[in-house]
Every structure is written in structure tokens, then in C-alpha cells.
Amino acid sequence: MIVKKYTGKDETEAVMKAKDDLGSNAVVLNVRTMKQRGLAKVFKKDFVEITAALEEKDFAQNVNNNKPTFSRVSSEAIKKQQSQINLLADDSVNPHAPKQSEIIEKKLDSLHDMLRNQMVREEETDKKEDIKPAVKPENNANFKSLKLIYNKLLENEVSEKNANAIINDIENSMKKESNLDSILASVYQKIILKFGEPEAIEDDERRKIVFFIGPTGVGKTTTIAKLASDFKLTRSKSVAMITADTYRIAAVEQLNTYASILDVPVNVIYSPSEIVESIEELSDYQMIFVDTAGRSHKNTEQRDEIIEMISNVRNSGIDADIIIFLVMSVTTKYRDMVNICDAYKSLNDYRLLFTKLDETDSLGNILNIKLYTGAPISYTTCGQNVPDDIESVDVQKLAKSLLGGE
Ligand SMILES: Nc1nc2c(ncn2[C@@H]2O[C@H](COP(=O)(O)OP(=O)(O)OP(=O)(O)O)[C@@H](O)[C@H]2O)c(=O)[nH]1
Ligand SMILES: [Mg+2]
Structure with missing residues (x-):
């Protein structure tokens, strides 16, 4: 593993330097604001130091590939990392900083x-x-x-x-x-x-259509309510919902209950062919969360309906980012998770969202499935409370937990 430090007048500049040097697979391990002290305060500005790391094999590849672009490091991720563990503090930069x-x-x-x-x-x-x-x-x-x-x-x-x-x-x-x-x-x-770098929903101005797919009862609808609340109430986005879940009698009612609390509109669709029209009807909304019926991955017909619905949106030319969350409970067995991921393999670019972390102490499957699929991890949920029990994946916390830490 290659671990290097980069400094800049701000985070962006430091990240850009890392980008030039390490390339696309580097991961920011830590971000620190370095304060000038004593007389230096008068003459020099504070600066930012980041610690970035890269697997040796990726480094060699970068050299061969003429340094591809750096993976997106959102400002949110950077802020989060500021409060995270600093394993590699350089003692020489700031004499008052704690020793490594x-x-x-x-x-x-x-x-x-x-x-x-x-x-x-x-x-x-x-x-x-x-x-x-x-x-x-x-x-x-x-x-x-x-x-x-x-x-x-x-x-x-x-x-x-x-x-x-x-x-x-x-x-x-x-x-x-x-x-x-x-x-x-x-x-x-x-x-x-x-x-790797977690990929939550990007907090930018692009319109987003966000699908939640996965097995029955894993928490898709509850997770939509949590995220819709965050985007509408905390980030002031205009949010709407579509449900393609007319399979269970109470499903529409469940989403409607959350939607009415949040005061967001809900469209109901009955077949994959209705999705595009439904999205167009909601053209005033920045974020559209699409709920789907939980499907057994073994039922290929039902699974294909979901894939067809997403393909319809992709092929429609709608000007929006399409994000797919494959939602799985961490309490599911590894073998079953592998089969679920395989069932949706043809979608190519889903992100992994893990629920029910409160129901188990063993989180190894998050790493296993991340490595099996290569898909980015996004959020984890840890309880039934809407909107609180959700967070963007905290890889430091997960890593500690895999080593037996709190
Ligand atoms: N313990 C725990 N329960 C959760 C979590 N997320 C959701 N649940 C519960 O799991 C149950 C199913 O949640 P839903 O949101 O209805 O799940 P779903 O995936 O939409 O289910 P279907 O639409 O039937 O496929 C509910 O009782 C939720 O409160 C979580 O993170 N932890
Ligand atoms: Mg549901």
C-alpha cells in the first residue's frame, strides 16, 4: 500500500495534487486543517493536509494508464473524514500535533x-x-x-x-x-x-431518479422514507415518490403514510411501461424515489419486470441521474446475498445499501459482498426509526467493527 500526504491551501487543492500523483483508485484516509502557530500565523495561512492511500497494484496500473482521473471525493465525504481517525499524522509538520x-x-x-x-x-x-x-x-x-x-x-x-x-x-x-x-x-x-469510497446520493443540482430494489422485507420503503426526509427537510430539495409496489395490499398505503407526513406527492404505477410517463408528470421535482415490490431473486419473471422498468427509464432519454440501490439486510446469509447480486448483475451499476445493522454484530458480509460485486457501498441503516436510523457508510467505523472494536 502506498500512503502519501499532500498539502494545499484548501481541500480541493490538496485532493487535486493527490489526483495528479496517485490517480483514480486512491482513497482519502484523512483530512486535517493545519493551523499556523506563533509568529508564523502573521505571515502564513492555515493549510490543509490530506493523507491518501493506494494499493500498489493500482499505482502500477496508473503509471501504465497515464494517470486516469481521481475518484470523486465529495465535499461531504471530505468533511466527514475531517472528524475521522488520523492514523498517519506527520509529527514533523506541526510540532504541537499529537505524535503518530x-x-x-x-x-x-x-x-x-x-x-x-x-x-x-x-x-x-x-x-x-x-x-x-x-x-x-x-x-x-x-x-x-x-x-x-x-x-x-x-x-x-x-x-x-x-x-x-x-x-x-x-x-x-x-x-x-x-x-x-x-x-x-x-x-x-x-x-x-x-x-473503497462510499457513494451516497450526490448532493448536487442534477435531477435524480432513485430506484430501490431488493428482496422482500429488507427495508426498502422505510429507507426511502428516511432519505426522502433528509433530502426534503434537511437539504431543501423538492422530492416526489413513485411506487411500483402494488403487489402487497398495504404497500401503497405504507408509502402514502410517509409521503403525507413529509408532504410529498406519490404516483402509483401498475406496469413497467408506465414509469416514464409517471416521471414526466413529476417533472417539477428534483428527486424522485421509486419504491418497488420486494422480489425473490429466484422469481426471474418478477425480477425481469424491475429490470425492464429501469431499462425503460434509461432508454427514455430523461435528463436525470439514474441511481439504483440494491437493498439487502446484513442478516441475510452470504450465499443468498451472492445470488441476489447475481440476479441483478445485468443492471451493471447498482450501489449496495445494507439495512438492519442493529440486528447483528457480524458485519463481514458487507466487505464480502463489496469485494464480490465491486459495486460501491452507499448507506447503512440501523433501526426502524424514520428518519434517524440511516447514515452514509462510515468505512472507518465498519473497519473497526470487523476488527472487533466498538
Ligand atoms: N431492525 C431494523 N428494522 C428495519 C430496518 N429498516 C427497516 N426495518 C423494518 O423492516 C420491516 C420491513 O420494512 P419495509 O420498509 O416495509 O421493507 P420493504 O423492503 O419495503 O418490504 P417489501 O416492500 O415487503 O419488500 C419493517 O418492520 C421496518 O420497520 C433497520 O435498519 N433495522
Ligand atoms: Mg416496501
């Missing part, structure tokens, strides 16, 4: 203590069980730490294949002997890179 080692210790201390305690306990268990992580005990001073982290990942339902890949990467790039803190920090960063 202090920051790592502070941010990862709970994980560290927990893992160390566990290490002692597992020494006992190891004698009884034969666990087989990717790391090889021979000549590897880091074996215990890596094995612990590997087991933690498996415990959180990261697949064996993905846990092995993470551990192998770390093992290959590590010094002969590293302490638990630095191994943990490397794994943590690796996981963040694997999650």
Missing part, C-alpha cells in the same frame, strides 16, 4: 487491549485446537498477532478467502518483527481501502 504513535495508541487502544487479552487466552486454547490461518508460524515473529486478527475477521464473518487475502497482503509488506499496534494499523488501513 500517540494517535495510533489512542485510536486503537480498545482494540489493542482486547486483542492482547485475547492473545493470552488463546495461547491456552491453541494447545487444544488447531486453527489454520493464512500465516505460517515458521520464522514469523508476527504470527500470533496476525493469527488473532485473522480469527477476529472470521468471527465477524469476513470470508476465509478475504481474510486470507488481507493477512497475506499485510504479511508480505510487514517488517520481520512488528508490534501489535502497527500490524493492527496496517490491517485497518487495508480494510478501509478494500471498502
